């Protein structure tokens with residue numbers, strides 16, 4: 001059993017006062033990862049490098065010269081769609097099975113520059129296409145909260161960043177990087193009982209994050225507490241010359257202050273009270289709205305009329321961008337290359353047939369269909385117009401309220417065997433219902449755990465704010481976290 005302290009500040013405090021050293025933490029954690037292999041959270045563990053980095057971190061702490069007082073020696077995990085120099089980066093796909101990048105993603109680099117130790121790479125749905133962490137060449141990830149891990153009884157981790165979520169929830173690292181295109185960070189965070197932040201588009205560099213949908217992808221942060229999330233965000237946010245979509249102004253570090261919700265204007269979008277919303281999630285939503293109101297916030301119902309169209313528009317735009325992004329995997333530049341190469345044409349076709357799973361192929365085909373000259377106006381262009389209307393729903397809402405409070409997922413984590421009965425498209429339509437609009441509008445959204453369901457699985461809610469309102473979201477999140485004290489449940493979980 002892993003008995004390390006739960007919070008980033010606690011572990012770095014242990015390093016400072018020398019009651020623990022990074023080397024023994026890494027050794028202990030590597031052993032725990034090995035013991036909990038059935039969870040399938042990690043797809044590759046960087047044992048040698050992690051031990052080396054831990055040794056260097058120990059020396060720095062011994063000299064009282066950590067690179068960062070919070071992060072030096074702290075263990076992190078990285079979703080396997082971020083490039084990591086010298087470490088395989090597969091996107092859980094045959095296509096990139098043997099790909100070893102020559103550089104690291106900016107967000108990974110920034111963590112390492114502060115002394116954080118990358119333990120390894122985590123599982124995902126192939127290229128990030130999914131919401132269960134079930135469509136991976138490495139097999140599905142199991143939710144660490146499912147009491148019964150029998151093969152037909154385990155719960156999904158959520159996705160696509162399910163490996164990162166489980167690594168954090170099971171105590172196998174302090175923080176993990178996920179990515180979020182339509183909910184990929186928040187959905188598994190919700191099912192695994194951890195904090196998941198999808199930052200404003202442009203706040204974090206996407207350099208080295210293998211693209212899925214360039215206009216919506218953002219790196220996501222997954223931690224056990226809001227404070228840990230703020231520590232990681234402060235370490236990695238800000239402009240990057242290698243990503244022209246990052247905002248140019250310097251990032252002002254977030255200061256947490258959980259004392260205020262008085263006067264806060266909270267909106268409850270009524271369209272999120274949708275068909276299929278579980279009774280227990282609704283209770284949880286009402287409970288937190290009441291808590292906020294009692295503490296002096298004004299809670300009002302708001303309308304976001306384009307919510308129902310959003311999931312369809314997301315799906316069209318996603319598939320269009322996927323089809324053009326995936327064109328680079330042709331067997332020539334990098335990645336898998338078929339042996340059947342009698343002609344260039346055959347090489348392309350065979351490479352792609354062998355390298356991609358059926359979910360990826362499906363999205364490429366649909367995307368190409370939507371982009372056909374005869375369909376372009378009807379689908380792609382129309383979807384772009386409705387995307388604008390969806391974004392305007394938020395602009396209008398944020399004139400009257402400071403934040404929106406919604407569920408993250410419609411229920412607790414489904415059983416794997418039930419989940420895989422439906423296809424990827426239907427899965428996403430349910431799983432991404434509450435999350436993808438934030439990606440289309442580019443606004444920040446935070447998922448945080450609230451309580452346990454009657455099945456003793458995590459239930460979570462989502463806070464959304466206007467562009468660059470991360471500080472506000474995390475402050476309100478910290479207040480809610482203090483009130484509901486979800487972390488107390490970890491003593492039972494571990």
Ligand SMILES: NC(=O)C[C@H](N)C(=O)O
Nearest residue numbers: 129130131181182183184
């Ligand atoms: N990538 C994501 O954010 C998840 C979403 N379910 C998708 O498959 O597009």
